[in-house]
Amino acid sequence: MRLLPSLLALLLSTSLFAAPRELTFTNKEEGGKKVWLPSTAEFKAGEEVSLKLVNTLKDVHGFEIPGVSEAIPVPAGETKTITVKIPKAGEYPFRCHMHPAHVGGSITVKE
Ligand SMILES: [Cu+2]
Structure with missing residues (x-):
């Protein structure tokens, strides 16, 4: 029975139960230009x-x-979350x- 907590910890630490990775892109104005940041991601x-x-x-x-995600309009002051399947390696x-x-x-997508 004492094995159970460590077994659970082991299971939770494996990628089997990992949630999809999340990344935030923020749209703001910088130096008079409207930009999505970060401008690069891997x-x-x-x-x-x-x-x-x-x-x-x-x-x-x-x-x-x-070629990866559809065009999503994001209304002023709002947040949209999309799930994307990352394609093969490339830019x-x-x-x-x-x-x-x-x-x-x-x-940037790496193998
Ligand atoms: Cu725009």
Whole structure:
């Protein structure tokens, strides 16, 4: 019976029970430009990640990783969370699909 707590601890520490990794992207204004930060992020091919999109600005802005996630409008002051299946290794740019001048970034996917 004394084995049980350590067995549970072992199970919980394995990746079997790991929740999807979560990363927050925040939309803000910096040096007169609207930017999604961080502008770079690294993921593992095939992993499922939860992306929290926080829009701190006063207008609706979009978030899209073409070929990876659909274009999501995030209303002013709101947060949207999407779950994304990370594709094969490579470099995938992301952007605000609503405003061409809006500064995006890119994610790096490693095997
Ligand atoms: Cu925008």
